[in-house]
Amino acid sequence: xxxxxxxxxxxxxRIEKAKTSAFVPGxxxxxxxxxxxxxxxxxxxxxxxxIKLGYGIYARAGRSERSDKLVPEKxxxxxxxxxxxxxxxxxxxxxxxxxxxxxxxxxPTGFVLGVRQRISRNISFDGRSIKYERISSKN
Numbered sequence: 001x002x003x004x005x006x007x008x009x010x011x012x013x014r015i016e017k018a019k020t021s022a023f024v025p026g027x028x029x030x031x032x033x034x035x036x037x038x039x040x041x042x043x044x045x046x047x048x049x050x051i052k053l054g055y056g057i058y059a060r061a062g063r064s065e066r067s068d069k070l071v072p073e074k075x076x077x078x079x080x081x082x083x084x085x086x087x088x089x090x091x092x093x094x095x096x097x098x099x100x101x102x103x104x105x106x107x108p109t110g111f112v113l114g115v116r117q118r119i120s121r122n123i124s125f126d127g128r129s130i131k132y133e134r135i136s137s138k139n
Contacts, residue, residue, distance in 0.1 A: 007032050008040045012049065015060060021074045022082035023050065023058045054123040057083045072125060077110030080123045080130045089115060092135045 011028055018027075028037045041058060044050045048070055050058040059072040059079045072079045081091055092114035093101070100108055111128060114135040123130040 007036060008043060011037075011040050012044070015044070015049065018060075020082045020086075021060045021072060022053075022079045022086060023060070024056050024083060024086050027086070051125065053079065053083065053125050054121055057121070057123055059083075059125075075110070076125050076128065077113070077130065081113065083123065084113070084115075084119075087121075089117065089119060092116065094133045094135070 010031055014028070014031075015023065023041075025034065025037050025041060028040075031037070032040075041050065045052050045058070048061055051061045051070055051072055053059055053072070053076075057080075059074075061070045062073040063069070064071045074082075084091060094108065094112050094114040096106065096108040096112060097114070100106060112131045112133050114133050116135055116137060119132050
């Protein structure tokens, strides 16, 4: 698949061994510069190893049992949380999460994430995108 000892092979091994499913280019900057890392990430997306979820956000890919399409290997909102954590964004419980924890019947889907800072990054997959709820520091 890749030339032995190449940057692509090294990145692929790191992706396979990683505990998380989400990756950002910064995960590989210790191996090479931004341009070359970006080229290898694009190549891995073309080959179906990774799925691009947004600007600089990638997820390890797997095949769906139902449709045989490439999908993130974990539940999409969980991958989004992992990616935001790598980007130093803290996730807080949303209003929906707090209502459910206090006995509400509406189960949160996870597609809304609570944040305290402004986030303009769009994370989406297959027509579904992550929304952000601004959580005040008083809650």
